Amino acid sequence: MLPPMVDIRFANEADAATILGFVRALAEYEKMPDAVEVDAPTLAAQLRSPSPPFECLLAEEAGRAIGFALLFQTYSTWRGRRGIWLEDLFVIPEERRHGIGRALLDRVVSLARERRCGRLEWSVLDWNRPAIDFYRSYGAELLEEWRICRMSL
Numbered sequence: 699m700l701p702p703m704v705d706i707r708f709a710n711e712a713d714a715a716t717i718l719g720f721v722r723a724l725a726e727y728e729k730m731p732d733a734v735e736v737d738a739p740t741l742a743a744q745l746r747s748p749s750p751p752f753e754c755l756l757a758e759e760a761g762r763a764i765g766f767a768l769l770f771q772t773y774s775t776w777r778g779r780r781g782i783w784l785e786d787l788f789v790i791p792e793e794r795r796h797g798i799g800r801a802l803l804d805r806v807v808s809l810a811r812e813r814r815c816g817r818l819e820w821s822v823l824d825w826n827r828p829a830i831d832f833y834r835s836y837g838a839e840l841l842e843e844w845r846i847c848r849m850s851l
Contacts, residue, residue: 777816
């Protein structure tokens with residue numbers, strides 16, 4: 699159930715600066731503030747493109763953005779169905795523990811079900827105990843045997 703006075707909506711190009719602010723705040727929380735390379739004009743252009751590379755949900759209270767979930771489409775060869783990758787889920791510190799993160803995750807799960815996705819996946823840093831506990835309480839399975847591989851290009 700959505701906390702009182704909180705709305706969740708899809709972001710649009712006018713929200714690019716807000717999204718960037720959340721991305722920077724999340725990078726700061728994850729102890730990687732210098733890792734953010736994207737800028738607001740790039741996010742705005744991506745959101746207005748015919749095939750945006752991501753979707754973003756904003757949680758707002760009285761018109762003030764207090765959290766976001768950024769996601770994109772994946773595909774499972776094993777299931778033969780699309781999936782969703784939840785790239786970022788973040789709520790501003792003063793609004794945590796009020797159900798905003800759960801409401802955002804609920805909406806992402808609803809989208810995955812509406813779209814008949816085979817999976818919803820995301821990663822979490824191994825030191826981020828509050829997030830790990832939150833995801834476990836939600837019923838998520840942490841796949842300890844899988845490792846993320848990355849090549850920066």
